[in-house]
Every structure is written in C-alpha cells, then in structure tokens.
C-alpha cells in the first residue's frame with residue numbers, strides 16, 4: 001500500500017478523503033442517488049482524478065476516452081482486481097469467461113463467440129418473443145384483479161422475464177418451471193443488493209489477505225457466500241445434465257436446438273482449441289448472473305423514463321403500431337425504440353463502473369494535460385504494478401466533450417438528429433457507448449441483450465400504458481448494477497393500465 005501511495009499518483013488532484021478507513025468509497029458506492037459526488041468531481045477535477053480507497057489507498061478514477069482506450073486495448077497490463085476475481089472464481093468457477101485471463105480467455109472466448117453472433121441472436125427471435133408475451137399475460141391477469149388506481153411493482157416480474165429469456169435463449173432450460181432454482185436465484189439478487197458498510201470494508205481488506213489464508217477462511221463462509229455457493233452447485237448439477245444431453249444429440253446427428261449453449265457445444269466440437277466440459281459448465285452460472293440482472297435493470301429504467309415522458313411513450317407506441325405485428329418487425333429499424341435504449345444505456349449505465357489493477361509498471365496516456373498538486377503539467381501518468389484503476393463508465397457517459405453540453409439530460413432525440421456520436425476516441429461495440437465496455441473483454445452478450453430489450457419493451461408498450469407512482473420515490477442505487485430503489489428496497493412501482 002505504501003508503495004502505491006508514493007510516487008506520482010499522490011500528486012494527481014482529487015477530492016478530499018472524509019475518512020482514513022473508508023476513503024471516498026462511501027461517497028462513490030453508497031451515495032443515493034448514485035453518482036452525486038462522482039459527477040461533480042468530474043466537473044471539478046476533470047476526466048482523470050485521484051480518489052481514496054480503504055486505509056488511505058490511492059485509486060485513479062478514469063473517464064478520459066484516450067486513457068480508457070489504452071487500458072481496454074492492453075488487457076495483459078490492466079487485469080481484473082483481486083476483489084472482482086475472488087467473487088468470479090468462488091461464485092462462477094475457474095473456467096468462467098468473467099474470471100479467465102490471457103490465453104485461456106482468448107481460447108474460451110473464441111469458442112463462445114459464434115454462439116453470440118448476429119445470426120445466432122436473430123434465430124432466437126421466437127424464444128424472446130415468447131418470454132415477452134409471458135410477462136404481458138401475467139401483468140394482464142394482475143391488473144384485471146386490482147383496482148385501476150393501484151400501482152404495480154414491475155421489478156420482480158421483469159427479473160422473472162429476463163431470467164426466462166436467458167434460460168430458454170442461452171442455456172436451453174425453463175428456469176421459471178423449476179421453482180427451487182428460481183427461488184435460489186431470487187435470493188442471490190437480494191444478496192447482491194446488500195449495500196452495508198461492512199461490504200465496503202471487505203472490498204478494501206480482500207486484496208491484502210494472502211491466498212492460503214483466504215482458502216482457510218472460505219471453509220467458514222458467511223451466509224451470503226453460502227447462498228452463492230448453493231446457487232453455483234445447483235446450476236452446476238443442472239449444467240452437467242444439459243451439456244451431456246446436447247453432446248449426445250450432437251453425436252446422434254439430431255438437429256441442434258437454437259439455444260446458445262447448443263450452438264457452443266456444436267462449435268466446440270469443431271474447434272481445434274476446445275473448451276473442457278468443466279469450462280462449458282462454468283459458463284452456465286456466468287451467463288445467468290451476467291445476463292439476467294443487467295438486462296432487467298435496463299428494461300426497468302426504460303419503462304421508468306417512458307412513464308415520466310408520456311409524449312415519448314405515445315411516439316414509441318405509434319412507431320410500433322406502424323411497424324405491424326411483432327413477429328414481422330425488424331427491430332433494428334425502429335428509430336425511437338433504439339434511441340430510447342441507447343439513451344438509457346448512456347444515462348442509466350447498468351454497470352456504472354468496473355475496476356482494473358496494473359499488472360506491470362506502465363504509462364497511462366492522457367487526452368488533456370493535468371496540473372499536479374505540485375504545480376507540474378503532465379501529459380501522461382506512470383503507474384506502478386498494483387495500482388488500482390476505476391473505469392468510470394457512468395462518468396464517461398456524462399462527458400460534455402463527447403456528448404455535448406446537454407450530456408446530463410435524458411434526451412433520446414440526441415440519437416435521432418445524427419450529431420451525437422462522437423467526439424473523441426471510439427469506444428465500445430455499440431454507438432460509442434461504454435455500457436458494454438470495450439476491447440477484448442467487451443460484453444459477449446451485448447447483441448443478445450439489445451435484441452431482448454427491443455422485444456420486451458415493444459411488447460409492453462404495445463399492451464400497457466405507464467405513469468409514475470406519486471407515492472414512492474425511486475432512486476438510482478449502486479448495488480453491483482444500477483438498481484431502482486425505494487424506501488422499501490429494490491422496487492419499481494408504476495401505474496400500469498391495459499391498452500387492449
């Protein structure tokens with residue numbers, strides 16, 4: 001820690017630290033609404049500044065497009081943090097795409113890529129439409145049974161739908177029909193929403209616990225970890241059976257299913273650098289966890305903004321009416337729908353930040369010079385092995401230099417007038433957004449997620465109207481992903497009415 005506190009980083013300007021124990025972490029992680037401090041610091045200190053972690057550790061908060069581009073294109077130099085990797089390995093497995101680094105990551109990613117190609121995702125249209133129709137049928141039944149003034153907490157059913165979509169579309173399994181599994185998964189989402197000070201301290205302490213000590217500690221897991229390990233074991237058992245079925249079908253020459261794991265098993269059989277069965281198994285938990293919560297939250301925020309913007313809702317409904325029945329629509333050609341999704345990914349970045357640690361001494365380039373607190377003007381920053389970096393996804397999405405002076409406004413029309421994208425480095429796979437990160441660790445499920453959101457939002461806007469609930473305030477809250485939170489916990493209460 002001392003080594004990291006010395007040198008140039010200490011002189012990079014940044015906000016004062018209110019506490020030696022927590023540094024700025026409570027302001028960054030626990031502040032509601034998310035980003036209140038972070039977005040103000042960006043205005044005061046610029047696109048790269050120093051913050052404090054636990055016990056006086058210096059961390060760099062980065063939204064500078066040039067610096068981010070450099071970090072994302074050098075994955076061997078900027079690796080995942082020990083905190084992230086401990087959770088990934090323990091919860092998802094040592095073969096998880098989220099955990100593996102270097103050659104193993106390249107090999108596994110190459111085998112998985114065909115399953116997530118544009119063609120594979122297009123083939124899932126009917127499966128995704130079925131999951132979307134199921135949610136609207138549930139809502140219709142609930143609304144028929146309640147008074148017209150009641151509000152509906154749409155959050156749990158959005159999670160159920162995205163779990164179903166990932167289940168049937170990606171792993172080829174009906175999770176909702178398996179009540180035991182659905183309950184285990186629900187518990188996991190509740191745990192992820194834990195935002196206690198002790199979880200912040202744990203994050204600060206973890207990197208300093210030697211691996212052998214950690215192994216011993218894992219024999220006495222806290223209740224949250226027990227739930228995670230139970231989920232991992234349940235999905236691991238399920239995965240083994242499903243993979244065996246898919247491999248047997250492949251050997252017998254049976255026409256493969258359309259789900260992405262079937263495609264993956266097929267592409268693996270033809271690949272020269274194969275994934276092991278154990279590695280394929282680890283992708284089940286990975287994809288379920290990485291793909292469900294992120295998409296549910298993005299759909300939730302989309303409906304929240306539609307409820308607040310009735311004009312936008314009317315225009316989107318008119319666009320969908322004109323497009324015709326849902327099974328004949330090319331969703332990529334609907335400008336208002338896609339403008340809404342892009343603007344939500346920008347302003348409600350579902351993964352608001354991620355972390356990296358410097359694996360070997362290196363130099364970070366800057367797009368603008370920085371004046372250090374010692375008065376020196378620098379155009380690059382030498383960083384030492386072990387330096388903690390925060391990739392500030394949400395802050396990048398609010399840079400006026402990239403998105404214009406109205407960067408903080410919710411304004412889907414910015415995507416329609418053709419002048420948004422983009423000043424600065426081109427980042428990310430989708431419209432210069434960093435929501436799915438970029439470089440070799442770009443979210444593998446981004447196409448799946450866009451297709452899923454297009455279909456679910458269209459189905460719901462065709463069938464229901466949305467208005468805000470006047471009773472409960474909903475706040476943007478950081479709980480690994482960006483969660484809609486009320487005084488009663490993660491909820492999204494809206495006034496929903498049937499249209500047909």
Ligand code: HEM
Nearest residue numbers: 097290291294295298350351354436437441443444445449
């Ligand atoms: C709105 C929806 C989504 C968002 C915003 C999102 C965001 C992200 C981000 C930021 C990362 C990079 C994390 C890091 O390296 O620190 C990531 C990685 C990943 N995502 Fe997503 N994701 C979404 C949906 C999905 C879906 C639907 C799936 C699967 C069906 C998925 C599977 C993955 C996987 C497996 C990785 C690891 C990729 C690698 O390291 O090579 N994600 N996602």
